[in-house]
Amino acid sequence: xxxxxxxxxxxxxxxxxxxxxxxxxxxxxxEAQAVAxxxxxxxGGIRYFDVAWSYADGQAEERLGLVSRERRDAMWIASKVxxxxxxxxxxxLEESLSRLHTDHLDEWRLHNVSTYERLxxxxxxxxxxxxxxxxxxxxxxxxxxxxxxxxxxxxxxxMRRYPFETALVTLSALDHFIYSFADEFLPLARExxxxxxxxxxxxxxxxxxxxxxxxxxxxxxxxxxxxxGCSSVDELEMDLAIAEACRPxxxxxxxxxxxxxxxxxxxxxxxxxxxDFDNPRDWLARDSGSVER
Amino acid sequence: METRxxxxxxxxxxxxxxxxxxxxxxxxxxESQAVAILxxxxxRGIRYFDTAWIYSxxxxxxRVGLVARDRRDEMWIATKVWATDRDGAKQQLEDSLGRLQTDHLDEWRLHNVSTFERLxxxxxxxxxxxxxxxxxxxxxxxxxxxxxxxxxxxxxxxxxxxxxxTVLMAASVLDHFIYSFAEEFLPVANAKGIGxxxxxxxxxxxxxxxxxxxxxYALSLPLSTVIVxCSTMEQLEMDLAVAESYKPMTDPERLALFRDxxxxxxxxxxxxxxxDWGNPxxxxxx
Numbered sequence: 001x002x003x004x005x006x007x008x009x010x011x012x013x014x015x016x017x018x019x020x021x022x023x024x025x026x027x028x029x030x031e032a033q034a035v036a037x038x039x040x041x042x043x044g045g046i047r048y049f050d051v052a053w054s055y056a057d058g059q060a061e062e063r064l065g066l067v068s069r070e071r072r073d074a075m076w077i078a079s080k081v082x083x084x085x086x087x088x089x090x091x092x093l094e095e096s097l098s099r100l101h102t103d104h105l106d107e108w109r110l111h112n113v114s115t116y117e118r119l120x121x122x123x124x125x126x127x128x129x130x131x132x133x134x135x136x137x138x139x140x141x142x143x144x145x146x147x148x149x150x151x152x153x154x155x156x157x158x159m160r161r162y163p164f165e166t167a168l169v170t171l172s173a174l175d176h177f178i179y180s181f182a183d184e185f186l187p188l189a190r191e192x193x194x195x196x197x198x199x200x201x202x203x204x205x206x207x208x209x210x211x212x213x214x215x216x217x218x219x220x221x222x223x224x225x226x227x228x229g230c231s232s233v234d235e236l237e238m239d240l241a242i243a244e245a246c247r248p249x250x251x252x253x254x255x256x257x258x259x260x261x262x263x264x265x266x267x268x269x270x271x272x273x274x275x276d277f278d279n280p281r282d283w284l285a286r287d288s289g290s291v292e293r
Numbered sequence: 294m295e296t297r298x299x300x301x302x303x304x305x306x307x308x309x310x311x312x313x314x315x316x317x318x319x320x321x322x323x324e325s326q327a328v329a330i331l332x333x334x335x336x337r338g339i340r341y342f343d344t345a346w347i348y349s350x351x352x353x354x355x356r357v358g359l360v361a362r363d364r365r366d367e368m369w370i371a372t373k374v375w376a377t378d379r380d381g382a383k384q385q386l387e388d389s390l391g392r393l394q395t396d397h398l399d400e401w402r403l404h405n406v407s408t409f410e411r412l413x414x415x416x417x418x419x420x421x422x423x424x425x426x427x428x429x430x431x432x433x434x435x436x437x438x439x440x441x442x443x444x445x446x447x448x449x450x451x452x453x454x455x456x457x458x459t460v461l462m463a464a465s466v467l468d469h470f471i472y473s474f475a476e477e478f479l480p481v482a483n484a485k486g487i488g489x490x491x492x493x494x495x496x497x498x499x500x501x502x503x504x505x506x507x508x509x510y511a512l513s514l515p516l517s518t519v520i521v522x523c524s525t526m527e528q529l530e531m532d533l534a535v536a537e538s539y540k541p542m543t544d545p546e547r548l549a550l551f552r553d554x555x556x557x558x559x560x561x562x563x564x565x566x567x568x569d570w571g572n573p574x575x576x577x578x579x
Binding site for chain 1: 473476484544545547551558576579
């Protein structure tokens with residue numbers, strides 16, 4: 001599988017990574033299946049595993065821990081903190097480390113910083129960012145990252161406030177059409193050599209019917225790696241096969257994909273860019289005067 | 294009208310500029326109409342006028358010249374050279390200056406550099422670029438430019454070869470979807486701080502049904518200015534009304550426009566991105 005440099009971290013990572021949110025009971029994935037998925041991922045050359053403190057009350061981290069207990073050195077583990085304050089963040093770090101059976105994280109990131117309000121909280125005095133910085137100074141985490149689902153302008157503002165080393169952002173073909181991180185944020189990220197991890201590549205399964213081209217679309221973006229979630233070994237096998245065979249898409253192929261997916265671009269299908277994630281009827285509103293490209 | 298900085302030229306221009314290709318008989322625009330359009334444009338604040346040696350065998354430049362003769366100081370005049378060799382380019386410069394009734398150009402550009410072959414010819418020893426550089430040294434022209442219609446990677450490569458002051462590029466909403474200058478070239482140009490001019494905004498009239506929104510889309514791109522061609526006063530008035538009331542397009546507005554125009558994204562409707570401009574059945578390949 002093709003590998004690419006991961007920002008300024010000095011690492012090279014395969015273009016396909018494993019999103020671990022769905023290796024949990026509520027997605028119909030039991031413990032044995034979860035372990036099989038992770039082991040198959042390692043065998044298939046995947047090194048990067050993305051998880052979060054909040055996923056399935058910790059079950060996603062616990063399952064990743066079942067494998068990292070034995071194979072920690074083969075894995076790059078990135079977890080996320082949902083707490084907005086420093087002290088809450090440090091407690092979540094303890095829990096994440098313990099569930100993951102490890103004494104360090106390769107990357108720890110602020111989870112879902114998609115609004116200015118949340119950005120203000122996490123970067124304010126006594127905010128979660130202080131915990132990330134302290135943990136890095138202590139050597140418990142190696143790199144500091146941030147996640148944003150909704151608004152690339154919030155991401156640009158985040159970079160102005162702190163030089164995050166990595167960012168996990170939504171970059172599916174659906175996301176091309178509205179509040180596009182590819183359009184608004186990736187040029188800045190490239191300039192500042194931020195390590196970029198793409199997510200929502202299959203748009204919560206909305207793009208499952210055109211998975212190959214949907215993944216090729218994201219691999220062609222100027223990102224380091226694409227975290228794709230799965231809840232069965234079969235799904236993983238498909239993702240691996242696509243990543244291994246991946247060749248650049250022509251603009252003509254990409255135009256066909258755009259024609260296929262544009263009818264699906266709606267707040268209902270993209271709740272992460274809606275005004276209300278749980279009741280997605282309208283797009284998130286933002287002040288167009290604030291947009292920098 | 295909003296103004297924006299024009300690269301490192303020290304100038305700022307209104308977001309709307311006038312494309313002069315269509316101020317000609319073959320577009321049903323008489324000499325007096327052309328002069329009236331140019332004068333109205335100036336009266337309403339437009340300062341940037343784009344033309345080319347090749348347009349209508351010189352008629353476009355001649356008509357700009359009818360106004361430039363008296364109002365040269367109010368106008369930024371950009372014209373283009375078609376010849377790929379130095380000597381041919383110098384002859385065309387003489388023609389352009391004569392038709393425009395001026396002794397200098399604010400900007401002179403290599404016209405339609407849309408293939409690597411043409412880029413090679415123009416930037417080679419004895420190529421047209423040498424004529425541009427010499428003319429700038431002599432003070433006959435002030436800034437050096439290039440235009441591209443088809444493949445943004447050619448303009449990226451052009452900037453690697455020579456520090457062009459400005460670039461004119463196809464930037465309609467149709468162009469968003471294929472070989473996109475907005476996506477592939479503007480980030481590079483803006484990082485270098487060069488002047489950028491958008492064209493083909495109404496897609497040679499293919500977007501006439503969506504003209505106001507199509508112009509609104511282009512004005513919202515991170516370009517320095519946008520040239521819009523017109524052959525009637527009514528078209529100019531509509532363009533001015535859109536530009537004067539300009540606020541950046543929101544993403545939901547842009548999405549609605551994308552849905553409306555995506556069916557029009559075909560080589561037949563975008564010959565400048567087709568393999569054969571005269572018979573546009575397939576996209577250019579790269």
